[in-house]
Amino acid sequence: MYRDRKPNVSSRESDSPSPLSHPTSNGKLRCGGACAKASECRELGWLEASGTHGRSCTEIRSILESISDAFFSLDYSWCFTYVNETGERLLGKRRADLIGKPIWDLFPEARGSRFELEYRRALVTRAPVLFEEYFPPHRTWYEVRAYPSEVGLSVYFTDVTSRKEAVEELKRNGRRFALLAWASNQLLSAAQPEDTLQQLCDEAMKELNCDTFLAYLIEDGSSHLRLHASAGLTDASRAEAARLAPGQGIAGKVAIHGRRIVLDSVQSSQDPASQMVRCLGLRAYACHPLIADDKVLGTISFGTRSRDRLAGSELDLMQAFANQLAIAMERRRAEERLRCLHLKEQQHAERLEEEVRARTAQLASANAELMTRNAMLQSLAFQLTETEQRERRRLSEVLHDNLQQLLVAAKFRASCAGAQQAKNGARSDDLEKVDQLLTESINVSRSLAYELSPPILEQFGLGAALKWLADHMARMHAVNVHVDTQEELAAPSVSVFLFGVARELLLNVVKHAGVREAWLEAARSAEETRITVRDQGAGFQAEEILASAGKAAGLGLPGIRERVAVLGGRLDIDASAGGGTRVTVRIPHPVEHFGNSEFK
Structure with a gap:
């Protein structure tokens, strides 16, 4: 069936x-x-x-x-x-x-x-x-x-050709991406990317189904190209292509212009520049520049003897491969430059550190010397102050014990003579004038003795002496001084100086402020003793005081500033024309801590 x-x-x-x-x-x-x-x-x-x-x-x-x-x-x-x-x-x-x-x-x-x-x-x-x-x-x-x-x-x-081609394209792209990833890893791990060129280009040549490659690098200090790696060449061809002058052959042109050159149907080309490529028996050829940071580092070429044209995807892979090589090489060169710069910077830092240590030692020595000189200067300032005070005390004693006694004796004799004449029925105007002059002389002598060395300063301290000074200014100069002070203010040696400063500042009010009222404040803290004299008078420009340093000054403030600085203190001036004046003197505790003065 x-x-x-x-x-x-x-x-x-x-x-x-x-x-x-x-x-x-x-x-x-x-x-x-x-x-x-x-x-x-x-x-x-x-x-x-x-x-x-x-x-x-x-x-x-x-x-x-x-x-x-x-x-x-x-x-x-x-x-x-x-x-x-x-x-x-x-x-x-x-x-x-x-x-x-x-x-x-x-x-x-x-x-x-x-x-x-x-x-x-x-x-x-x-x-x-x-x-x-x-x-x-x-x-x-x-x-x-x-x-x-x-x-x-x-x-x-x-x-299903389209589908198969798409699948093959995906597989091909996968292989090429894997190649690029592998190449990137090799380049990153290599101490010298140039040393990996042979291995990397061999793998790329296989993927591209090419028969030869040539990798040139520009020689240091020269524009010539040196063949660094190659495949698919005879010994004679390799020797001939070992070194190219700028512009020689396809690779030389690419290195000069920085643009790739692609040759199709090479064997039918009559271009003299492609002579070497034709001699290699290649039918299709592409040469790419290795460029990083706009600088040509070399060239890389691939060629095939099996077809007359390289596909666009193959050219894209060559370009990506060339870019990877160039970036890796430039990165490594940049790292080397950075390492050299870091080494130079480290050496410079070490030299600078050594200079800083030497300069620091010099400054320390100079500072120690300055401290010694300042200590000597401070001691001298105290000695001058004490010497001045002793001289004031001696003059006060001379006025009190000698001149005043003589004046009192003269006044007594003049008074006796006037009484005798009055008893005899005679009167002398000259004797009365002499008696008046002697009385005034005694008063002036007594006042001068107190001003030179107020006994109250030695007996009761700076606070009581400042109150006496306020009363004295009222009697002698008709200036009403408001006093706000503590009883315990400073050591005797500093008290003499501060008393003189307060007197000088109040005399400045009398001479320059044009007012009959002032305020005197004195206080002591854990860090310093402070005296402030202020008024609401004519005031002045503080810049003029700065400009008058080293010159004779009617206010006497530059001299006070210098003596305050020797004691490690500070003089602050807050004044303006027509706005009154406020002057503050600060002396630190203990007074041995001295430094530069500040003048505001």
Whole structure:
């Protein structure tokens, strides 16, 4: 019976007659009663075994023509029995040229290919097969589904070239990204990126399916290119290309202009610059500059002997690879420059530190000497103050014990003489005037003795002496001085100085302020003794006091400032024309802590 017939797959073409029809009693094919004659369904003889009874040939044909897949059917003689319109287009032949003819005659390139192997396997195993295969004559990848039947083989196939190319592109990009990542890691871990050029370029050349590469670096202190790494060259070619002058060959031009050069169909080129490339037998060639920070470090070239053009994706990979190399090389060079700068900076810092230590020692020595000199100056200032005070006391004693006694004796004698004359009935105006002058002299002598060395300063301290000074200013100069002071203010040696300062400042009020009222404040804290004299008089410009330093000054403030500075104190002046004056003197405790004065 027909259904029990086995296909002959031992040879490429079956010798069995083609079972295109199944004869019936009236010589017609069974097509569900829809076909009247076998000739009308010759192309669809495989439908009977496909279980399509009840459908007309027209309906089946319509379905097959409407599907997007290409379709053809083969009988056991490998002859085409049906081809839809999509199949015609993909196979590149008309239906009339295919029907009834063996597939291996029409497509001899398929003999021995996977197409034949899979078709035969489907018929032998009686099982469907699914595979993808490239058909070189069509330059197309096909996805094929072949189903065996009792009348032959039904084949559905579709063009998957775009998909395969996309997958291959993804795989290729994955490999290239992996190559770039690996190269980046190698460059980062290398002490000298130049030393990795040979290994990196070897791997890149494999991925690019190239036959040669040349990596040039610009020599230090020169514009010449030196061949640093290469592959695919003979010894003679390598020796010839070992060193290039600026502008020599393709690499020399790229190094000068900083732009890549791509050559297609090199063997047909007549450009003299490409002579070396032609001699290498290359058909396509590309040279890229190694540029970092707008500086050309060298060039890298790849060439192939198997094709006349390099693809755009290959050129992009070369460019990315060249950029990686240039950046890594410049980064390492920058690190080396930075290391040298850091070393120089460290050496400079060490020298500077040594100079600072030496200068610090000098300053320490100078400061110690200055401290000693200041201590001597302070001691001298105290000695001068004490000497001045002793001299004042001596003069006060001379006035009190000698001059005043003489004046008192003279006044006594004059008074006696006046009394005697009055007793004798005579009167002398001259004696009365002499008596008055002697009285005034005694008063002046007594006042001068108190001013030179007030006994109250030695007996009761600075606070009481300042109150006496306020009363004295009122008696002698008609100035009302408001006193606010503590009883315990300063040591005796400093008290004499501060008393003299207060007297000088109050005399300045009398002479220059133009007012008859002033305020005197004295206070002691843990750090200092402070005396302030203020008024609401005419005032003055403090800058003039600064400008008068070293000159004779009517106010006497520069002299006070200098003596206060010797004691480590400070003189503050707050004054303005027409705004009154406030002068504060501060002496630190203990007075041995002295420094520069501040004059405000």
